Amino acid sequence: MNDVIIKADNLYFSYDDEKSHSLNGLSLEIRRGKKIAFMGANGSGKSTFFLCCNGIHKPSSGTLYFNGEPVDYSRDGLLKLRQKVGIVFQDPDNQLFSASVYQEISFGILNLGKTEEEAKLEVERVIDEMEISPFRNKPTHALSGGQKKQVSIADILVMHPDIIILDEPAAALDPRHTTMVNQAVDKMTAQGITVLMATHDVNYAFEWADEIMLLKDGRLMMHGSPADVFSNRTALAQTNLEQPAALQLFDSLCKKGILKSTLPVPTTLEKLEQYIAEIPVNSSVTTTKTFAETKKAILVVSFGTSYEETRKVTIDAIEQEIGEAYPDYVIYRAWTSKMILRKLKKRDNIHYDTVTEAFRRMHSDGITDVVVQPTHVINGIENDLMTQEALAFRDDFHSILFGNPLLTTLEDTDYMIDAIHREFPDLADNEVLVLMGHGTTHYSNSIYAALDYTFKDRGFPNIFLGTVESYPSMESLLHMVKEFQPRRVVLAPFMIVAGDHAQNDMAGDNPESWRCQLEAEGLPVTCVLKGLGEYKSVRQLFLNHVRDAIAARP
Numbered sequence: 001m002n003d004v005i006i007k008a009d010n011l012y013f014s015y016d017d018e019k020s021h022s023l024n025g026l027s028l029e030i031r032r033g034k035k036i037a038f039m040g041a042n043g044s045g046k047s048t049f050f051l052c053c054n055g056i057h058k059p060s061s062g063t064l065y066f067n068g069e070p071v072d073y074s075r076d077g078l079l080k081l082r083q084k085v086g087i088v089f090q091d092p093d094n095q096l097f098s099a100s101v102y103q104e105i106s107f108g109i110l111n112l113g114k115t116e117e118e119a120k121l122e123v124e125r126v127i128d129e130m131e132i133s134p135f136r137n138k139p140t141h142a143l144s145g146g147q148k149k150q151v152s153i154a155d156i157l158v159m160h161p162d163i164i165i166l167d168e169p170a171a172a173l174d175p176r177h178t179t180m181v182n183q184a185v186d187k188m189t190a191q192g193i194t195v196l197m198a199t200h201d202v203n204y205a206f207e208w209a210d211e212i213m214l215l216k217d218g219r220l221m222m223h224g225s226p227a228d229v230f231s232n233r234t235a236l237a238q239t240n241l242e243q244p245a246a247l248q249l250f251d252s253l254c255k256k257g258i259l260k261s262t263l264p265v266p267t268t269l270e271k272l273e274q275y276i277a278e279i280p281v282n283s284s285v286t287t288t289k290t291f292a293e294t295k296k297a298i299l300v301v302s303f304g305t306s307y308e309e310t311r312k313v314t315i316d317a318i319e320q321e322i323g324e325a326y327p328d329y330v331i332y333r334a335w336t337s338k339m340i341l342r343k344l345k346k347r348d349n350i351h352y353d354t355v356t357e358a359f360r361r362m363h364s365d366g367i368t369d370v371v372v373q374p375t376h377v378i379n380g381i382e383n384d385l386m387t388q389e390a391l392a393f394r395d396d397f398h399s400i401l402f403g404n405p406l407l408t409t410l411e412d413t414d415y416m417i418d419a420i421h422r423e424f425p426d427l428a429d430n431e432v433l434v435l436m437g438h439g440t441t442h443y444s445n446s447i448y449a450a451l452d453y454t455f456k457d458r459g460f461p462n463i464f465l466g467t468v469e470s471y472p473s474m475e476s477l478l479h480m481v482k483e484f485q486p487r488r489v490v491l492a493p494f495m496i497v498a499g500d501h502a503q504n505d506m507a508g509d510n511p512e513s514w515r516c517q518l519e520a521e522g523l524p525v526t527c528v529l530k531g532l533g534e535y536k537s538v539r540q541l542f543l544n545h546v547r548d549a550i551a552a553r554p
């Protein structure tokens with residue numbers, strides 16, 4: 001069989017009678033079974049090329065080949081092409097037109113001449129695969145954006161195409177639905193379907209794609225492996241793309257001599273984390289440089305949040321109280337989540353510094369001594385990366401000291417147990433408090449299980465701590481909570497801010513949320529949507545950590 005499934009040979013396409021060309025001599029080859037990310041600035045021609053791939057647009061010149069044959073634009077030819085090449089549109093409203101979810105998904109295969117029974121089997125399969133059951137009986141117009149996206153993917157999957165084209169599948173989706181779509185994409189590639197995806201998410205493309213096609217002005221500007229394309233800063237700058245965070249950090253750690261550039265390029269932050277975990281890190285750094293005068297700062301480093309109301313009562317409140325306690329220090333802010341920083345820039349045109357930017361800013365402001373206080377809960381990947389980024393500036397400052405994340409020492413654990421107990425004074429003995437932590441693949445995750453155990457050890461058998469992403473999982477908590485036979489369950493986040501995880505994974509309406517899972521066991525649930533940063537006692541523990549870091553100054 002021909003290895004090349006789609007070939008574009010010098011394609012031209014214009015929306016305005018050749019006055020300008022949206023495809024401008026585009027030539028490329030797509031190999032069967034590959035995962036190809038199409039990237040490039042807005043308007044570079046990605047969607048136009050996709051619409052050519054299933055014959056919605058016909059190039060004005062040049063030839064498009066499918067399976068080695070030029071595309072046949074007759075009615076029958078196009079019907080056959082569209083069975084093999086399915087597009088999931090950026091806006092699901094352009095794709096969904098049936099009244100009910102079932103009708104929508106079955107429409108395509110019934111049109112292929114399958115019987116009702118045959119169609120039903122296929123439709124039920126994708127309903128199951130795409131986790132559509134909870135809303136299968138709703139009219140399509142009443143679905144949320146994420147649910148519409150699930151249905152529009154099911155629309156295509158049910159046809160068993162050879163190629164699936166996804167035009168920015170995660171656009172406007174929350175992190176939970178993004179993960180769901182990413183999982184669906186993984187399943188497609190596991191089935192050997194060729195997947196083409198337009199995306200602006202460099203981090204995802206870096207990890208996911210076999211090849212990157214970089215488009216500019218309707219032409220292929222560069223084609224190569226993710227490592228090759230994302231290492232080419234000139235090409236990235238010309239196409240309005242940034243380097244993936246893992247690559248950017250890896251490069252800067254190599255330049256500083258902290259990591260060896262001979263290591264295989266890490267495509268995810270988790271892989272980079274494994275490298276960093278092996279580096280010994282000092283808890284404080286001082287240089288022998290002399291500075292004429294001293295100007296001190298505290299840099300408060302947070303993961304970040306895109307929820308303004310939550311930010312005000314958590315991160316802002318922590319920073320404010322640190323500022324009040326240390327009036328002779330200037331307070332700076334840095335956030336570590338590149339995704340949140342980008343989102344805020346795009347949505348609200350707000351810029352907050354990364355750790356590197358904050359250090360540059362402090363340096364240019366003449367700061368000589370820095371205390372870095374993270375608002376991270378544990379000493380995980382975020383904290384490791386932050387430390388490495390900060391240490392890259394060790395020669396520019398007289399001293400850089402680090403305060404501990406929230407839960408570092410045994411004293412912190414004891415303090416938190418006492419604090420949580422006091423923050424939930426109404427919790428009766430026959431009621432249960434379930435706290436939802438984030439969880440990580442980093443070895444420091446064990447602190448969650450240790451804390452859960454210590455609650456019991458300190459006489460609180462009705463306080464449980466689990467994590468969204470690791471152990472203890474909801475599954476393991478569920479049987480312990482059931483065994484307790486509580487009269488009521490109080491659910492609260494064990495994260496600094498009450499953001500997406502608290503709103504959706506904890507308290508959301510989908511059947512996988514912790515609230516729904518507990519309610520499905522017949523347990524009445526009360527959700528407390530308060531981030532840890534909202535509790536005075538938690539903010540005090542961060543203040544204690546700043547105090548300890550300053551006291552440790554040599």
Ligand SMILES: Nc1ncnc2c1ncn2[C@@H]1O[C@H](COP(=O)(O)OP(=O)(O)OP(=O)(O)O)[C@@H](O)[C@H]1O
Pocket residue numbers: 015016022040041042043044045046047048049198
């Ligand atoms: N329906 C249309 N009518 C007129 N011009 C169009 C139409 N669709 C796209 N264009 C133009 O064609 C060019 C290529 O657009 P296209 O949508 O293919 O780019 P893209 O790379 O998919 O962009 P994005 O990242 O914004 O989705 C742009 O100049 C755009 O303005």
